[in-house]
Amino acid sequence: MTLDEATLARHSARRFLDKPVPKDILQRALNLATHAPSNSNIQPWRLYILSGPAADRLKKALIVEASSDAVPEIPPLPNAYKHFRSELGKEVYGEGLGIPRDDAEGRRAAVLRNYDFFGAPMAAIVCMDSTLSRVDAMTVGMYLQTLLLALTEEGVGSCVEVSVAGYPGVIRKTVGIPQETDIICGIAIGYEDESMKVNQLRSTRISVDESTVIIEE
Numbered sequence: 001m002t003l004d005e006a007t008l009a010r011h012s013a014r015r016f017l018d019k020p021v022p023k024d025i026l027q028r029a030l031n032l033a034t035h036a037p038s039n040s041n042i043q044p045w046r047l048y049i050l051s052g053p054a055a056d057r058l059k060k061a062l063i064v065e066a067s068s069d070a071v072p073e074i075p076p077l078p079n080a081y082k083h084f085r086s087e088l089g090k091e092v093y094g095e096g097l098g099i100p101r102d103d104a105e106g107r108r109a110a111v112l113r114n115y116d117f118f119g120a121p122m123a124a125i126v127c128m129d130s131t132l133s134r135v136d137a138m139t140v141g142m143y144l145q146t147l148l149l150a151l152t153e154e155g156v157g158s159c160v161e162v163s164v165a166g167y168p169g170v171i172r173k174t175v176g177i178p179q180e181t182d183i184i185c186g187i188a189i190g191y192e193d194e195s196m197k198v199n200q201l202r203s204t205r206i207s208v209d210e211s212t213v214i215i216e217e
C-alpha cells in the first residue's frame with residue numbers, strides 16, 4: 001500500500017470477526033509505530049494489549065460498569081462541537097446499524113458494544129505517564145496514527161475508543177495499570193466484518209480551508 005492508499009483505507013471499524021490477529025502481524029505494526037517522532041525522543045506511548053481470556057475479563061468488567069449507574073469520566077464535548085457527534089450518531093446508529101432514533105433501548109445496547117470493543121479479539125489500552133504534558137499526549141497520537149496505518153497495511157481493522165477510558169478505575173484494576181499512568185483511550189483491533197453496513201460508512205471531513213490558514217505575505 002502507498003501512504004495515500006493506507007490513509008484512505010483506514011477507518012473506524014465497529015464490528016469484528018471472531019478471528020485472531022497473528023502475533024507477528026501485530027509485532028510488525030508495533031515496531032513500525034515506534035518510529036513516530038517525540039519531544040526529546042521520550043517516546044511516551046505505553047500500551048497494554050489484551051487478547052484471549054485477558055481481553056474477555058476486561059470487556060466483561062467494563063460492560064458491568066457501563067450498564068450500572070456509574071457516570072463515565074469523560075470531559076463533556078463543548079457545545080460548538082456537539083453537532084459533529086450528532087451527525088456521527090445518525091451515521092453510525094441510524095444508517096450503519098439501522099436503529100431508529102426513538103429506539104432508546106436499541107441505542108443503549110449499541111453504545112454498550114463500545115465496552116465489548118465491538119467484538120474485536122484484541123483490546124488495547126493506550127496510556128502515558130501522568131507527569132507528562134499535552135504536547136506528549138500529542139506524540140502518543142502521532143504514534144497511534146502510525147500504528148493504525150501499519151495495521152491497515154496488514155489488513156487489520158481498528159477503532160480508537162475514548163469511551164472505554166470513561167471507566168479508568170475498572171481498567172486499572174482489571175489490567176493492573178499503576179495509578180501514575182494516565183489511561184488515554186482504548187483501541188479495538190481485529191479483522192473487521194466487511195459485510196456489516198456500519199463498517200462500510202466513511203465519515204465526512206471539514207475542508208482544509210476550514211482548518212488551515214495559509215499566510216504568504
Ligand SMILES: Cc1cc2nc3c(=O)[nH]c(=O)nc-3n(C[C@H](O)[C@H](O)[C@H](O)COP(=O)(O)O)c2cc1C
Nearest residue numbers: 010011012088114159160161162163164185202203
Ligand atoms: C481519540 C478518539 C476517540 C474515539 N472514540 C470513539 C469511541 O469511543 N467510540 C467510537 O465508536 N468511535 C470512536 N472514535 C472514532 C471516531 O468516531 C472516528 O475516528 C471519526 O468519526 C472519523 O471516522 P473514521 O475513523 O472512520 O475516519 C474515536 C476516535 C478518536 C481519534
